[in-house]
Amino acid sequence: MNIIDLGTVPSSSENYLTFIEQMCDTLELDFGSYASLNPVTGAVHGYANYPNAWKSHYIKKSLHRIDPALHKAGLSIAPVDWQRFERDQKFKSVFFPAEDFGITSQGLTVPIRGPYGDRGLLSVTRSCSTEEWEKLKRHIMGNLQTAAVHLHDSVMRTNGLIGALGYSALSSREKEVLQWVAAGKLQQEIGDILAISHRTVEIHLRSSRDKLGALTTVQAVGRAIGMGLIHPS
Amino acid sequence: MIVIVDSLNAHEHSDLLIKMHQLRAQVFSGRLGWDVKVIDGMERDEFDELDPAHVVSVDDEGRVVGCMRLLQTTGPHMLTDVFSCLLDGEPPLRSARVWEATRFCVDTNLPGRGIARNSISYVTSEVMIGAFEYGIAAGISDAVAVIDPVMNRVMKRSGNAPYGYLGSPHAMGKVTALAALMDCSDERIARIREFSGIHHDVFNVSVPEVIRK
Numbered sequence: 001m002n003i004i005d006l007g008t009v010p011s012s013s014e015n016y017l018t019f020i021e022q023m024c025d026t027l028e029l030d031f032g033s034y035a036s037l038n039p040v041t042g043a044v045h046g047y048a049n050y051p052n053a054w055k056s057h058y059i060k061k062s063l064h065r066i067d068p069a070l071h072k073a074g075l076s077i078a079p080v081d082w083q084r085f086e087r088d089q090k091f092k093s094v095f096f097p098a099e100d101f102g103i104t105s106q107g108l109t110v111p112i113r114g115p116y117g118d119r120g121l122l123s124v125t126r127s128c129s130t131e132e133w134e135k136l137k138r139h140i141m142g143n144l145q146t147a148a149v150h151l152h153d154s155v156m157r158t159n160g161l162i163g164a165l166g167y168s169a170l171s172s173r174e175k176e177v178l179q180w181v182a183a184g185k186l187q188q189e190i191g192d193i194l195a196i197s198h199r200t201v202e203i204h205l206r207s208s209r210d211k212l213g214a215l216t217t218v219q220a221v222g223r224a225i226g227m228g229l230i231h232p233s
Numbered sequence: 234m235i236v237i238v239d240s241l242n243a244h245e246h247s248d249l250l251i252k253m254h255q256l257r258a259q260v261f262s263g264r265l266g267w268d269v270k271v272i273d274g275m276e277r278d279e280f281d282e283l284d285p286a287h288v289v290s291v292d293d294e295g296r297v298v299g300c301m302r303l304l305q306t307t308g309p310h311m312l313t314d315v316f317s318c319l320l321d322g323e324p325p326l327r328s329a330r331v332w333e334a335t336r337f338c339v340d341t342n343l344p345g346r347g348i349a350r351n352s353i354s355y356v357t358s359e360v361m362i363g364a365f366e367y368g369i370a371a372g373i374s375d376a377v378a379v380i381d382p383v384m385n386r387v388m389k390r391s392g393n394a395p396y397g398y399l400g401s402p403h404a405m406g407k408v409t410a411l412a413a414l415m416d417c418s419d420e421r422i423a424r425i426r427e428f429s430g431i432h433h434d435v436f437n438v439s440v441p442e443v444i445r446k
Contacts, residue, residue, distance in 0.1 A: 075240035077286045077305050077332070078371035084241070113283075113308025115327070141372030142330055149307055149329035171323040173399075199416055200397035203375050207326035210307070 006150060007213040007223060011158035016047040016151065023147050024049065027140040029124045031103060034151055035070055036112075036120035045155055054101035061097075066090040069123050073109035079141060081108045106133055110148040115168060120152035146215070153213050168211040170229055177204040179230045182221050234291055235363030235435045240284040249289050251275065252297035260338040265381060266406035280304065280311055280335070288364045290339075290356050299339040299356040301364055306331045306377065312399075312412060316379050319412045320400035326377065332368060332417075334378035357387050358429035363436065365425075368417040376415050381408045388413075392424035 004022060009015045020032040033048030044064065048055065057063075064070060068091055073080040082105055085091050095105040107125035114120070124144065126133060157166075170178075173194075180190040187205070191198040205217055212227075214220035224230045238246045238253075254275035261267045261276055269276050283304065290299035304310040310333040312325040339356045349355065368376060377399060380388070388394060395413035402411040415421065426432055 072241060075284050077239065077284070077303055078367065080241070112329075113305050115308060115313070117309065119308075138370070141370070142374060143372075145329040145372040168327050169324040171320070171326070173323070174326070197396045199375075200414060203326060203328070203331065203377075203397075203414060206328045206330060206374070207306075210328045 005215050005219050006154035007219065011154060013047060016155065017049060019147075019151055020047060020049050023144075024124070027124075027143060027147075028136060029126050029140075031107075031125045033123045034120065034148075034155070035064075035123075036118065036152060036155055045159070050103060051101060054098065054103060057097065057101065061093075063094050067094045069094075069107075069109045070121060073121055073123075074111045074119050076111055077113075079108050079110045079144070081137070082106070106130075108137070110144055112148050112152040114152060114156055116156075118152075118156055120148070120155070122148035122151060146210075149210055150213065150215060153210075157213070167213065167227075170208055170211055170224070171204075174204045174208045174211070175224070175229055177201055178208055178221055178224050181205070181217060182225065182230055183233045234438055235359060236289045236291060237286055237363070237367055237436075238289055239286040246289075249291065249297060250287070253287060253289055253300045256297050256300060256340055257336055257338060260341075261336065261406075264341065265408055268406065276336075278315075280309075280315075283309060286367070288360055288367065290360050290363070296340075298343060299360045301337040301360050301378075302335050303332050303364065303367075303376075304335070305329075306333050311335045311379060312377065316410070316412070318403050319379065319410060323400065326399070328375075330372060330374040332371075332373050332376050334364065334376050337378060337380055337384060354387060354391055355429055355431070357384070358391055358393070358425050358431055359435055361388075361393055361425055362422055362429075362431060365415075365417050365422050366435070369419070369422075373417045376417055378413050378415060379410055380413050381405075381410055383408070385411065385413065392428035393421065 004019055006015060006019055020034065024032045031050050033050060035044060035046040037044055068085045072085060099105060104125050104127040106127060107123060109121050109123040112120040112122065126136060177190055180193060187198045187201045191201045209217060209220045212220045212223045214223055225232050236246060236249060238249060243250060254277055258271045258274055258276035261269045262271045270278060286303045288301040288303065289297055292298045306327050307329055312320060312333060339353050341353060343353055343356065395415050397414040399412040399414065402409040
């Protein structure tokens, strides 16, 4: 994914917003918004590229108190298409006026769960035919999951409590695999060296990237070297 | 057929959840002898409080004959805690695109044999197809599953062999448990379907006549 790595820029609302903008561009989405609830302080962090008029309306009417995207989606482990929400009064009070501001109710929310009981929600919309929407979902869901966790972890790390706890620890195998990547070995070669399948190498790389808050393996290697977890080759 | 039950739709499937917890008690406490909590004939643990998703296999008579519990590896899950021994003390993997599957079980009192409908192998395959299709739609690329050696053998024989394992097998009750890795892919689903002869939509109630016989 060709979007900014939040691990390389200062944590700020502008950068989170840039991240959301770039994610929408790359994944062919109209709007994106992120919200998280700090389990200890109860504080809500939110970032969105919605039109300002809609943001003002949302805040003025305190729609965050009833928005099903915030209160229902977190109950699922999988992204929740808004079609799944009951068309009750709460839904109507949020999604009907949104249409008046040019925001379609064709969207979905990716629920994110962090290691400390922290939870986040990344919502995206796209105005298009149902057929196109289904096709787009299949195409972007993996990248959307990765983007959601990257953004959530970055927001959580800047937040006092969880920030102090830092990154999730890498396993010996993950460090070993990153060390071989740093030495210029390809996945297949690393699999042969360690006598594991190349897919097992891939899952260790995937996990290392997510733990280090990196979007690419190159960034993960750089960060692991920077943190003294592996040696530069 | 397969029903995905999570905290979003649990209120619509309360009877399925009761039957599922009863099946889990029968398998994990009874047959496998794991040290699990059973209250009123139902097995439940603290991970059931974390809004997991359950892949539930229901037969034509409405009985729960198989199930599996899924959690995101980005948040608290069993390998970070109860099953950490399986990873030899190493930190568990954590990825936006990897789910953890636990409490995978099938009713071994099923009458059918071989790959016949209602056999152990059929239900195992049905649960797996349901879980992988649900995972793919959610953008999931891989799953790490805590399984016992019997399940491991059933999977290897049914076009569904794990591509790797994490840590090492450890004794748990009467058997050992191990953490197996599986790709959540169309190829794997095709292999399981080919082996089991399940070609219909597993989430749909109506099953073709040929398979019903």
